[in-house]
Amino acid sequence: MLSIEHYLFLGLALFVIGVIGVITRRNVIVVLMSIELILNAVNINLVAFSRLYGDVAGQVFALFIIADAAAEAAVGLGIIIAFFRNRETLLEDEMDLLKW
Amino acid sequence: MADKLIFYFFAAIAVGGAVLTVTRRNAVHSAIFLITSLLATAGVFLQLRAEFLFIVQIILYVGGIMVLFVFVIMLVNLDVSLQQLQFSRQKWVALIVALALAGQVGVMFWSAEKLPGQILPGVTAAAADRLPPNSEAVARSLFSTYLLPFEIASILLLVAMIGAVVMAKKRT
Amino acid sequence: MQPAVQATMEFLKLYWVPLLCGVIIVALLPLIAGYIVLVERKLMADMQVRLGPMRVGPHGLLQPIADALKLLIKEDIIPENSDALVFWLAPVLSVGAALLALAGLAIGPAFQVAQDINIGILFVVGISAMGIFGIVLGGWASNSHYSLMGALRSSAQLVSYETAAGMALVAGLLFAGTLNIKAIVDAQQSAGVWFGLLSPVALFTYLVASIAETNRAPFDLPEAESELVAGYMTEFSGFRWALYFLAEYTNMVVVASVATTLFLGGWLRPFASVHWLDFLDYFPTLLMVLIGVYCLIRVPKQPSRVHQLFMLAVAALCFVVALVLLAPVILPIAHPFKAGILGSFWFLLKVGLYLYLFMWLRFTLPRYRFDQLMRLGWHFLIPLSIINVLLVGIALIAGSYFQLQGWALLLATTPAAVIGLVAAIVLLSVEQKTHSAAAPSAAADFYGG
Numbered sequence: 027m028l029s030i031e032h033y034l035f036l037g038l039a040l041f042v043i044g045v046i047g048v049i050t051r052r053n054v055i056v057v058l059m060s061i062e063l064i065l066n067a068v069n070i071n072l073v074a075f076s077r078l079y080g081d082v083a084g085q086v087f088a089l090f091i092i093a094d095a096a097a098e099a100a101v102g103l104g105i106i107i108a109f110f111r112n113r114e115t116l117l118e119d120e121m122d123l124l125k126w
Numbered sequence: 127m128a129d130k131l132i133f134y135f136f137a138a139i140a141v142g143g144a145v146l147t148v149t150r151r152n153a154v155h156s157a158i159f160l161i162t163s164l165l166a167t168a169g170v171f172l173q174l175r176a177e178f179l180f181i182v183q184i185i186l187y188v189g190g191i192m193v194l195f196v197f198v199i200m201l202v203n204l205d206v207s208l209q210q211l212q213f214s215r216q217k218w219v220a221l222i223v224a225l226a227l228a229g230q231v232g233v234m235f236w237s238a239e240k241l242p243g244q245i246l247p248g249v250t251a252a253a254a255d256r257l258p259p260n261s262e263a264v265a266r267s268l269f270s271t272y273l274l275p276f277e278i279a280s281i282l283l284l285v286a287m288i289g290a291v292v293m294a295k296k297r298t
Numbered sequence: 299m300q301p302a303v304q305a306t307m308e309f310l311k312l313y314w315v316p317l318l319c320g321v322i323i324v325a326l327l328p329l330i331a332g333y334i335v336l337v338e339r340k341l342m343a344d345m346q347v348r349l350g351p352m353r354v355g356p357h358g359l360l361q362p363i364a365d366a367l368k369l370l371i372k373e374d375i376i377p378e379n380s381d382a383l384v385f386w387l388a389p390v391l392s393v394g395a396a397l398l399a400l401a402g403l404a405i406g407p408a409f410q411v412a413q414d415i416n417i418g419i420l421f422v423v424g425i426s427a428m429g430i431f432g433i434v435l436g437g438w439a440s441n442s443h444y445s446l447m448g449a450l451r452s453s454a455q456l457v458s459y460e461t462a463a464g465m466a467l468v469a470g471l472l473f474a475g476t477l478n479i480k481a482i483v484d485a486q487q488s489a490g491v492w493f494g495l496l497s498p499v500a501l502f503t504y505l506v507a508s509i510a511e512t513n514r515a516p517f518d519l520p521e522a523e524s525e526l527v528a529g530y531m532t533e534f535s536g537f538r539w540a541l542y543f544l545a546e547y548t549n550m551v552v553v554a555s556v557a558t559t560l561f562l563g564g565w566l567r568p569f570a571s572v573h574w575l576d577f578l579d580y581f582p583t584l585l586m587v588l589i590g591v592y593c594l595i596r597v598p599k600q601p602s603r604v605h606q607l608f609m610l611a612v613a614a615l616c617f618v619v620a621l622v623l624l625a626p627v628i629l630p631i632a633h634p635f636k637a638g639i640l641g642s643f644w645f646l647l648k649v650g651l652y653l654y655l656f657m658w659l660r661f662t663l664p665r666y667r668f669d670q671l672m673r674l675g676w677h678f679l680i681p682l683s684i685i686n687v688l689l690v691g692i693a694l695i696a697g698s699y700f701q702l703q704g705w706a707l708l709l710a711t712t713p714a715a716v717i718g719l720v721a722a723i724v725l726l727s728v729e730q731k732t733h734s735a736a737a738p739s740a741a742a743d744f745y746g747g
Contacts, residue, residue, distance in 0.1 A: 063160070107201065
């Protein structure tokens, strides 16, 4: 029988893989993609608890997180494009000056 | 039994896709594996009887956000990035810290006190007929109890749209 | 191992009918898509006062089979330096998304692969939106500038018109009150009037947006031969190209089915709830009998014996289909199948008319330039569809205040449609003025930066 722990561990696995991606990869686009993985893990958690307690609020919250992820991905990619036009690099180590 | 098989199937694809996402050298490959991971997550939502969220995940996340990612990866396509170092210098410390986090939270989940309702209620065919359709339930909740967050989310999306357009515009 | 096998057997016992339908659809669809292409070529020939494919088989009817054979035995060329994984994956994604979207559609009340899902229409729209990846990744994997530009343009076009199509569907769904496909058609039956009549602006918007969604003329710049060779499909040869082609025609069938379900009454005959018009139930039979009689009349005029026999066979087939369509109306034992068999006929007829409109527009209108296309999408269709949702909402509130039902609802929605039409004309004239005043280099902004 499936219990809530199955979904919690799945969410945890995705979350940790996302965290490893964020703090380890140098390519900022892959970092953004790992952030999407983290948000996804949170969504799984929310929907699992919504199913457990029969309350649809968890799914509504997950819906807002998806909308928020869209907004954040758009703005983040805009920043990356703007930065790329100036410095021709996609590596986080080389994005180290606030003003040049 | 079938429930368990389906869950493990989707979970395996989700975790496998996630691992491949953060380890591929080519950014487009990473994007493709992230798409598979997101699709598997949508499958998990479907299995949890959250049908509206399943289709929203596919339309918005996979069909919207990931298309945006793939566009940007193609626009800033650098051939030299395939020869650069893939992981930063702190990769081993990062790995240890992340695994410590995983261990800590995992132990917490494992040893948590079992609440009475912790087995996910199995839905038989008869019981499913009495549930309100999922999209109707989400819509009712969204437009009555959570109307204010809904409006704030619309304003957030509007602000993000304006910001993205302003930032990505060429300075002529 | 044993419980897994047992679980699989139980699953098969419950769901073998939809699975069989799915397998049949996937197996037959390449053939059907091939014959839709033949119909298109014959129509194109007719509008250009010529005969079209006539050589392969009687009247060119075996042309699709010849084409399929050719594509299958063609050499599979993979460009140098292309990404093997993505090159393999792109056509698969396109055709997979298109075929999966077919699973959610219902030809008759009982013919649905994914039965009774409560997100019906949204499922179809969402899954067919995944076809965008097939295009983008295909263009990128080809390692060629023309392909990449074609892919980026094509996916930008698809994404832009998806919003307009979605809002048009929302306007139709406001009448239905549910996303479930069977419930939408049942709502049209109980209202007695098709939703396309209640909101013609939404039907028009969805028509234009669906033409752009499937990359058909006049919005087919990404695959125009004079512009970008074949756009994102340039480097794909043989079977891979056949998959893209199949995906395009399957997408056409999918959007036609969605429009038919939501706006044109699905599997209902015209005036489905008016009982004194029940003699219309004989119309399908009459149509097939007329076609059979026409074929019979043309038999003596055929050039050779093979052609004569073939025409006789076609006439016989028409008469058999006419009998099948007559049986549920006349024989009492076949009454339960009436909605299914006659419904499928009406559904396929409406889908056929919608596809005929697509083909007619292809051979009549010249192509839109890419910046004109984007301007049309963003500056005209999206505002129009949003205004239409607003107007339809107001009309519905007025309708429920005065307690209008069914045909009487037209009293409330016709003013909304007229205001929508006025808004469309205003938007177009505003667009005309600003566009003619815009700098001539405005087009450069749209060519991918």
